[in-house]
Amino acid sequence: QSVLTQPPSVSGAPGQTVTISCTGSSSNIGAGYDVHWYQQLPGTAPKLLIFDNRNRPSGVPDRFSGSKSATSASLAITGLRAEDEADYYCQSYDSSLYVFGSGTKVTVL
Amino acid sequence: QVQLQESGPGLVKPSETLSLICSVSGGSTSRYYWSWIRQPPGKRLEWIGYIYYDGSTNYNPSLKRRVTISVDTSKNQFSLKLSSVTAADTAVYYCARVDPTSSLFFDYWGQGTLVTVSS
Numbered sequence: 001q002s003v004l005t006q007p008p009s010v011s012g013a014p015g016q017t018v019t020i021s022c023t024g025s026s027s028n029i030g031a032g033y034d035v036h037w038y039q040q041l042p043g044t045a046p047k048l049l050i051f052d053n054r055n056r057p058s059g060v061p062d063r064f065s066g067s068k069s070a071t072s073a074s075l076a077i078t079g080l081r082a083e084d085e086a087d088y089y090c091q092s093y094d095s096s097l098y099v100f101g102s103g104t105k106v107t108v109l
Numbered sequence: 110q111v112q113l114q115e116s117g118p119g120l121v122k123p124s125e126t127l128s129l130i131c132s133v134s135g136g137s138t139s140r141y142y143w144s145w146i147r148q149p150p151g152k153r154l155e156w157i158g159y160i161y162y163d164g165s166t167n168y169n170p171s172l173k174r175r176v177t178i179s180v181d182t183s184k185n186q187f188s189l190k191l192s193s194v195t196a197a198d199t200a201v202y203y204c205a206r207v208d209p210t211s212s213l214f215f216d217y218w219g220q221g222t223l224v225t226v227s228s
Contacts, residue, residue, distance in 0.1 A: 036214040038154075045203055045218040046154065052211065089154055093213050097169060098144075098156040 004028065004090050004101035011107040012080045020104045022073045022090030030071035033093040037066055037075045040087040040103075049088070050075060082108050111136035113204050113219035121198075121226050127191040131204030131219060132184075138162055139182045142207035144215060145189045147200040155200075159207055160187055194226045 005023045012018040022035060029035060034053050038046035048057050050066035053073065063084075065076045073092075077084055085108045090101035117129035131143070144159040158168035160178045168176050172191070180187040191198060201223050205215040 034211070034213060038215075045221050046215075047218070048214065048216050051208070051214050051216075057216070091154075091214060096167060098213075098215075100154040100156070102153050 004092060004099055006088075006090060006101040006104045008102070009105045009107065011109055012077075013109045014080055014082065016080050017076060017078045018080060018106060019077075020075045020088055020090075020106070022075070022101050024071050024073075024092060024094075026071060028071075028092045028094035028099060029068065029073060031094070035066065035068050035073035036091045037064075038089045038091065040089065042086070046089060077106065080106075080108055084108060111206055111217040113206065113217060115202060115204050115219045115222040117222060117224070119223055119225060121194055121224060122228050123195055123226055124193055127189070127194050127198060127202075127224055127226075129189045129202055129204075129222065129224070130186050131188070132186050133206075134185070136206065136217075137182070138180050138185050138187055141209050142212055143180065143187045144205045144207050145178060146203045146205055146215070146218075148203070148221075149197070149200040152200075154203075157189065157191075157202075196226050198224070199226045200224060 010018045037050040039049045040046045053068040054066045112134045114132045121127045139162045142159045145157040175192045177190040201221040203221045204219045206217040208216045
């Protein structure tokens, strides 16, 4: 099964910018499939944060932004806030299969 | 606003069948694709499969032999059955709607239900 790789953890002080990478391969991100991001607050279900690489659903602050290039994608959180402390997952598509990243825990120092 | 709610036993014995139901409100199961996703403790999310309102399905190959997803449009529900469970099937199980435009991501999720496989 294909794997999307993310760093286990990133951290930053309030107000700073953190970036989470999502590395795929030629069969998923590199094949042209879009990347989507989910935020999972402690003890809750994942929530759609970014879709189609860079689009935000209604209600998601513009502090969250996404980008994609070649076989990888990134999620940036600017102006980091305490409520951003959560797990973040990227997701794409590969061989008729929805695939998720390994997840990144964001810690606000 | 679409809302999804999982229900079913929280404890299943090894070798038995796990059965869950997802009740949908604010949207109709007579449209769109509806999916099941699970998350073992401390691990990544894993897509299990989806069903379309017409009954067509697509399953994760790693689980295909043991999975059945069905839909009951009259009750606005869809369900998951996973047979011959082992401890490795212990996870939080989520139901979700597949985005209706591209069908490539999940726009609404249930709150999730923990299913533990243990004797």
